[in-house]
Amino acid sequence: MADTLLNRVPEDKMAPPLRASREAALRLSGDATIIEVFANSKAASTLLFEDFYQKVFFGGEVDRRYKELLRLRLSKLHGCFFCNRNNEAGALEVGFTPAQVDAIGGDAVAEFTPAENAVLALANELALTNMGGTLDADLYAQLSACFTDGQIIELGTVGGVLGGMNKLSFVFNLVEREPYCPFHRAA
Template sequence: MPNPSITPIPRDALPADLQPLHDTGVERTGDATIIGVMAHQPDILRWYFGEFYDGLFYNKHPGMTVDVRSKELLRLKLSKQHGCQFCNRFNTVEALAAGITQAQVDAIYDPESPVWDAKDRAVIALAEEMMLQNMEGHLSPALHARLWAHYSEAQIIELGFIAAVLTGVAKWIFTFDMVNREEICPIQRPALAAE
């Protein structure tokens, strides 16, 4: 279970507009510690779910043009690599709703699986370059060409920025111990004796 140093604000003490975020977290993942902790700075919580997710990720901002399915695939691949249980449970529901099939969810670690097309494989390859574990990530000319076959330069920037925010937030939520970690998580809790 998460054990943050910052005590989560209980659901009933949250501002009314943030209570549905808490409820969705519990409904989809069984835990909303992340919402309770982030609520200490409600403007950041609102920005993350409103401006970042609604605006940039789900394309409510008119300048965002990458299809949501591609963004869901990118997010799912990143979270399956970093092992945030909250993220993986939440992201799987959203990925399926965006048109990613259960067979594709099951093959997320196998980019050569026949369930993927060239566009999907390019997104998965970008996620592998952007993931937490890859300290030498690089948008090589070869990967750029693979992406450019399906996305404009602006869209490649959009995908990269989305991945950067998601990866940075993943590091933060693990460091602040706000989520359950799956066994594959590269950021392990320090030993209790060291605390």
């Protein structure tokens, strides 16, 4: 369980949607610190769990399958234990195979469609570990063969928000880090 300095809101003091998110997080990862801490702020929890997740991640113009792929690739690159458990379940839920899920995080080989490969390439550019990430002409061509500019912006927004949430989660110590996580606490 994450060892944050921020207060955790008890389940009985949470709004019903956050309670449901908390229970789902506990089932998948055994830890709901991030939800318990976000429950301290109605505005921040509404922005993240209702506005971002419900309207953009689970809504929007881009099929959820691509957003799940993007989300899992970013969490695997960033090394967030909580995110990986939740995102692996999300990827399986939208139809990725266990072999594909394994390949998203490492050196395993799996087949992906051209659109999926474009999303994986975008995730690599958006990753916090890629300080020089860019949408160059080749990546734009790869993405635009499968997605409209509006959909590319939506994918980029999803990746940007998730990357920022990863950074916040590491700084505030809201999540456990995988052993390979490149972001270690300062000594």
